[in-house]
Amino acid sequence: MSGIDLSANMLDGEIPWELGNLSHIKSLNLSNNLFVGPIPATFGGMEEMESLDLSHNELSGPIPLQLTQVSSLGVFSVAYNNLSGCIPKSGHLSSFGMDSYLANTNLRNITQGNACAPGPDPVPEEHVGDFDDPVLYAITAAAFVLAFWATVGFSFCHRYGRSVMLKL
Secondary structure, three states: OOEEEOOOOOOEEEOOHHHHHOOOOOEEEOOOOEEEEOOOHHHHHOOOOOEEEOOOOEEEEOOOHHHHHOOOOOEEEOOOOEEEEEOOOOOHHHHOOHHHHOOOOEEEEEOOOOOEEOOOOOOOHHHOOHHHOHHHHHHHHHHHHHHHHHHHHHHHHOHHHHHHHHHO
16 A cells, blocks of 8 residues: 545544554655644654655644654645644755744744744635625525526526426
């Protein structure tokens, strides 16, 4: 088996540390779940890992330094979690863009003096809850009803629509 994709399965609890024993896995996608707690340090033993996506969970704590030992990583994302501490400067993790770390408000970059600088920008407040807007739902429902009745009206009132309906 070369990869495991358990994304968007509403999995919760802590990520099992035993997954780190799967040393020959090349891809692990646990994104869009409800995982909490730390990233298992055992993931540093997954030496053949090429892609690791832990984004869109509720993970907390620092990024384990053991992950810097995975030199084969080409894709890495821990965006949209609750991680804290510093983004490791050593190893391969420092080569990933800030998109890999987005929306972790307590995660910081390491500066030249080994101090943590402000991290990636959090999700702008204006976009939080965009999908809970009742006006958006009302407009969508009204558009659906209007489109439905326009189709029915065309089918029964227009000459071409009637001819199509009669052929069915």
